[in-house]
Amino acid sequence: MEPFLYQSIGGGIIFFVGMIFAWRQGYFGWSGRGLLHLLVCLGVYFLFLAMTAFLQFAPMEEAPAQAYKGGAEHVLGSDGKTRGTGLDYGIMIGYFAIILIVGTWFGRRQKTTKDFFFGGQRFSGWLIGFSLVATTVGSYSFVKYSNKGFGYGLSSSQSYLNDWIWLPLLLFGWLPILYFSRVTSIPEYFGRRFNSKVRFWATVCVLIYLVGYVGVNLFTMGKVLNALLGWPIPIAALIVAVISATYVTAGGQTSVIMTDLFQGVMLLFTGALILYLGIDYLGGFGAFWENLPRGHRTAFPNFNEDPGFPSVGIFWQDGIANTAMFYFLNQGMVMRFLAANSLRESRKAAVGMVVILMVLAACVVGGGGWIARAMVNHGDLPNTVEADQAFYVATELLSQPGVFGLVLAALTAALMSTVDTLITAVAAVVVNDVYKPYIRPQATEAQMMKAARVTSVSVTVFGVVLVPLFMMFDSIYEAHGAFTAAVTPPLVVALLMSVFWRRFTATAALWTIVGGLIAIVISLFVPEVIKPFAQGVPMKDAGDGIFDGMKQFKYMRACYGLVICTTIGVVVTFLTKPESAERQKGLVWGTIADAIKRYKGSAGSEHEVVEAMAMVVRLEKEPELSGEAQLAGVTISRALANDLGAACGDLVYVSDTRKWLGGLRSSHAVVIAVSEGEGEPEITLGADTFETVVVPKRAKRAVLVRRLY
Numbered sequence: 001m002e003p004f005l006y007q008s009i010g011g012g013i014i015f016f017v018g019m020i021f022a023w024r025q026g027y028f029g030w031s032g033r034g035l036l037h038l039l040v041c042l043g044v045y046f047l048f049l050a051m052t053a054f055l056q057f058a059p060m061e062e063a064p065a066q067a068y069k070g071g072a073e074h075v076l077g078s079d080g081k082t083r084g085t086g087l088d089y090g091i092m093i094g095y096f097a098i099i100l101i102v103g104t105w106f107g108r109r110q111k112t113t114k115d116f117f118f119g120g121q122r123f124s125g126w127l128i129g130f131s132l133v134a135t136t137v138g139s140y141s142f143v144k145y146s147n148k149g150f151g152y153g154l155s156s157s158q159s160y161l162n163d164w165i166w167l168p169l170l171l172f173g174w175l176p177i178l179y180f181s182r183v184t185s186i187p188e189y190f191g192r193r194f195n196s197k198v199r200f201w202a203t204v205c206v207l208i209y210l211v212g213y214v215g216v217n218l219f220t221m222g223k224v225l226n227a228l229l230g231w232p233i234p235i236a237a238l239i240v241a242v243i244s245a246t247y248v249t250a251g252g253q254t255s256v257i258m259t260d261l262f263q264g265v266m267l268l269f270t271g272a273l274i275l276y277l278g279i280d281y282l283g284g285f286g287a288f289w290e291n292l293p294r295g296h297r298t299a300f301p302n303f304n305e306d307p308g309f310p311s312v313g314i315f316w317q318d319g320i321a322n323t324a325m326f327y328f329l330n331q332g333m334v335m336r337f338l339a340a341n342s343l344r345e346s347r348k349a350a351v352g353m354v355v356i357l358m359v360l361a362a363c364v365v366g367g368g369g370w371i372a373r374a375m376v377n378h379g380d381l382p383n384t385v386e387a388d389q390a391f392y393v394a395t396e397l398l399s400q401p402g403v404f405g406l407v408l409a410a411l412t413a414a415l416m417s418t419v420d421t422l423i424t425a426v427a428a429v430v431v432n433d434v435y436k437p438y439i440r441p442q443a444t445e446a447q448m449m450k451a452a453r454v455t456s457v458s459v460t461v462f463g464v465v466l467v468p469l470f471m472m473f474d475s476i477y478e479a480h481g482a483f484t485a486a487v488t489p490p491l492v493v494a495l496l497m498s499v500f501w502r503r504f505t506a507t508a509a510l511w512t513i514v515g516g517l518i519a520i521v522i523s524l525f526v527p528e529v530i531k532p533f534a535q536g537v538p539m540k541d542a543g544d545g546i547f548d549g550m551k552q553f554k555y556m557r558a559c560y561g562l563v564i565c566t567t568i569g570v571v572v573t574f575l576t577k578p579e580s581a582e583r584q585k586g587l588v589w590g591t592i593a594d595a596i597k598r599y600k601g602s603a604g605s606e607h608e609v610v611e612a613m614a615m616v617v618r619l620e621k622e623p624e625l626s627g628e629a630q631l632a633g634v635t636i637s638r639a640l641a642n643d644l645g646a647a648c649g650d651l652v653y654v655s656d657t658r659k660w661l662g663g664l665r666s667s668h669a670v671v672i673a674v675s676e677g678e679g680e681p682e683i684t685l686g687a688d689t690f691e692t693v694v695v696p697k698r699a700k701r702a703v704l705v706r707r708l709y
Helices: 003-024 032-057 086-106 113-118 125-136 139-159 163-181 186-193 196-229 233-282 285-291 311-329 331-338 343-378 387-398 403-439 445-470 476-500 506-525 527-533 557-574 592-600 638-644 687-693
Strands: 610-618 632-637 651-655 666-675 682-685 703-708
Touching: 003 032, 003 163, 003 311, 032 163, 032 343, 086 403, 125 233, 125 331, 125 343, 139 196, 139 311, 139 343, 139 387, 163 186, 163 311, 163 331, 163 343, 163 476, 163 592, 186 196, 186 403, 186 476, 196 233, 196 311, 196 331, 196 403, 196 445, 196 476, 196 506, 233 285, 233 343, 233 387, 233 403, 233 445, 285 343, 311 331, 311 476, 311 557, 331 343, 331 403, 343 387, 387 403, 403 445, 476 506, 476 557, 506 527, 506 557, 527 557, 610 638, 610 687, 632 638, 632 651, 632 687, 638 666, 638 682, 638 703, 651 682, 651 687, 666 682, 666 687, 682 687
Parallel strands: 610 682, 632 666
Antiparallel strands: 610 703, 632 682, 651 666, 651 703
């Protein structure tokens, strides 16, 4: 089958189902905000449709292959030896030091688990977007996608260009529920939607996924340092793990977001630099483009002929299972969305990431491989270059001393920006779903903060222990794909049914998760059960070891798991009684009004209304916290109330007027009183809120107050 049609139709079905849900909830219309939402979603769909159609079908000229002309001997045959110069490694070490300083500096005021896990829920969409990209682009991304980019060309970016499939369901289904229900973890959502049994098994699955992901990333950086310095992979992974855990343990989510801002900029800049240097070396974009073989310029690889990289397998593994897991269930991504200062900012971050930043990221992570392949065709590199060495060979050849150091720093940034998010995510799940429910139900904030920091260190150590397991695979891409395809389907199916199907029951959720896990474990040892779902992808000789079955059908295991889990969920749902409507309020689509009321303590609307400037008055102590979100209480003057159209019970967002801070100086609060009398617009903040929002030297300046919901 034509891969373009397969993905366009299959992904389009999910996309337009999401649009139907959004339309039924009033998010789409023929005027105003509804029309804007409709145009944005349709624009995203046709943008990616046009982009992939052009790459797949447009006629393109191809330069003839040339024999190797020599000149690259100094970067060839360096496997196991140190690449680069002392200056390069000085830059990399300096970057490590800067990140440690930035992370510990911005995390120095962490007093509560809300601060530690969600950064005070105050950040702007642009800052969240950059940090999300830094989280998504790990060091494994640079290495594995450059490897695939060398072997398959632009189709290596397929994994990054299919996020559009889930955009309507994410923007108008999951994000409102997530933001207003204020769950602290994915297992907590299952507990509130169903019961403690479902929450327990969801906790088990999420922890397996997150801890394994830590191991994959540390394994990757171990491979990178092994290729660059010749260090043993476990030792290299341990060194990086220690550095990554240091600032996370100190500062939590604020440290992660602020360091990831630097990491995201570094990743995009360095990737663009590699592409620029390669294109310039080859003689311009036209020369680069024509020296990529036509087969390397398609949007999709073979459909099912090559089990090493089949388009149908990438669709099911990355486009469906992994992407849904990342945006809907990855605790690190969930915490990042919840760290935004409003639902609108969360949506901005999601759209900006899917439409702009992920496209750039695809070029960043695959560019080294594309350049290396074009250089082989141009005669600048021999055709004997190994795919797993292409990234290092090309970048070292193109780089002057110091520039290669920036590449090393980018790899470092990629590793830490993913691992730091995973560490805080595991800590959040352990504290909220293990420590507090089962070990110390009456735990204080101080005790939970201590547990979070102990967990952060422990999971890092355990991730290092997993490194030898992932060393069994031939490549990082295979290790990453085999692992994620094995654990994501039960959680993905259970969550999507929980959110978008009100008939879905607790018993069905439990059987979907547990039964799905059992089915996938069986497929690891008896991979033949995947054959009916493999859609023509052949088996390959993988050996007879006890874990060798994991290497079989590693891309199609996701399809098998999704079908089995969906079947279990549907069958068990119709054999059991529906859940009560009262229990579902605020936790399923169509009940956002209930979630808003629970969040702020009074009824409200999802959309922001108005903003105004106000002077600040400081109280000596903090008023009693309000609502399920435990928000600070503030008093506003009659003048400010009139400017905002606000009354008691309304939610406000108070921030420093400098937008470039990205929300670092801001806080949410609930209006608990309106003072009568004439005068200028004023807002009275408690001592803790005042310290969070107001810089001492700006105490006499106005702040921005925005009424929300």
